[in-house]
Amino acid sequence: MTLKVCKFGGTSMADGNTMQTVRKIIESDEKRKYVVVSAPGKRFNGDTKVTDLLYACYNELKETGDCKQSFAKVRARFESIIKELNIDFDVKSVLDETEKRLVEEHSADFTASRGEYLSARIMAVLLGAKFIDSEDVVFFKEDGQLDDLATYRAISQAVADGGCAVFPGFYGKGADGKVKTFSRGGSDISGAIVARAVNASVYENWTDVSGFLACDPRIVENPKRIKNLSYKELRELSYMGANVLHSESIFPVRKANIPIIIKNTFRPEDEGTAILPITQYKPDGNIVTGIAGKKNFTVILIEKNHMNSEIGFIRKVLSVLEREGVSIEHIPSGIDTMSVVVDSDEIEGYKLEQIIEGIKNEAEPDVIRVMENVALIATVGHGMSSSIGTSARLFKAMSEANINAKMIDQGSSELNIIVGVKNEDCEKCIAAIYHEFFG
């Protein structure tokens, strides 16, 4: 039988009502056998996600040694869910035990993981399915990367009895034997891992929008839905801020050519978006597939006459960053100039000064300047390489919106054009490019 793995995000798990909606979706298709859930998300604008409540618990724990005050809010969320669902679940004992363990473990990752743990346990009871703790089946290696072979083996053994199962997303077990989480939004990765482990025919990612949209719906009202997206386009867009799907979630499924379908829990009849390997990908016929943007980058601009003929110049610059443990996002270059773009969080405080000093001493540039508060906007699409004048249209749209491009980088794959603009122009720039290509 073809198998589906379904991951339900925070809004889908927000309260008892939405959990019932999730149950109906799962029960409407017997292929939906394996379920991965997030922690309860926001119920309304201005509400707080359970994961954020849990990070607040950890802060209280660090300061005072317990987390009574903050944990009361987590308690209230789960108690109200159980009340709404009216299921046989001893919520008080489970929460008491959880609070006790938070104090014992005293770890940010363990604390944050409990939202997924509790929501998966509840979902398992609601569905009459088996609960499989991700701590027992998802393993990280010493370097923090997924131990994929051990993980896939453990998951396939855990589901060998053939029954339905629910897994908590977002966490697994680190090489030190302790609970370790992925980065924020990481339940999407957990879903992909389970899909790969059980060799699913499809990985359904259920969220609160009807698919991957051509840009963030919080920036442009009602953007066009992308029907088909290639793994590569997804990676570019999600990495650059389209966080409807975590950018790392394609890796487990890509090797096995498992398609990802984005679906809306609250409009299950909507078609959604299919994310496919390039061999199965059917372009929508648009030049641009989507636009995404991310704020807070720092650009280090370096000038030196005859830079291109000075062998080893770029290596000297990059080795300074390597020594400081800073990862690099982009390196646009000209004849006598190069820029290095890094995430501002990576070089907070003293690190930037040390990097500048290091480059001055080791590479001896003529000029070195720093530009902070830069947003990067990625315009992505396989259609761009075969269409003449795409960049001209993009820059015309930016200039008509009075936005200055501070940096330009076109990936060698011709899959994307990246422009750097001031942080405060980020949304305006995304909207301008969207309107140029989608009308």
Ligand code: ADP
């Ligand atoms: P979940 O809790 O289901 O994992 P997320 O909040 O992580 O959901 O992701 C869904 C949200 O992503 C949407 O509500 C939307 O606001 C936001 N989003 C940002 N960019 C896009 C995009 N290009 N297409 C769709 N949604 C997007």
Ligand code: ASP
């Ligand atoms: N609950 C986690 C977060 O808020 C993971 C997830 O939702 O995917 O980041």
Ligand code: MG
């Ligand atoms: Mg998410």
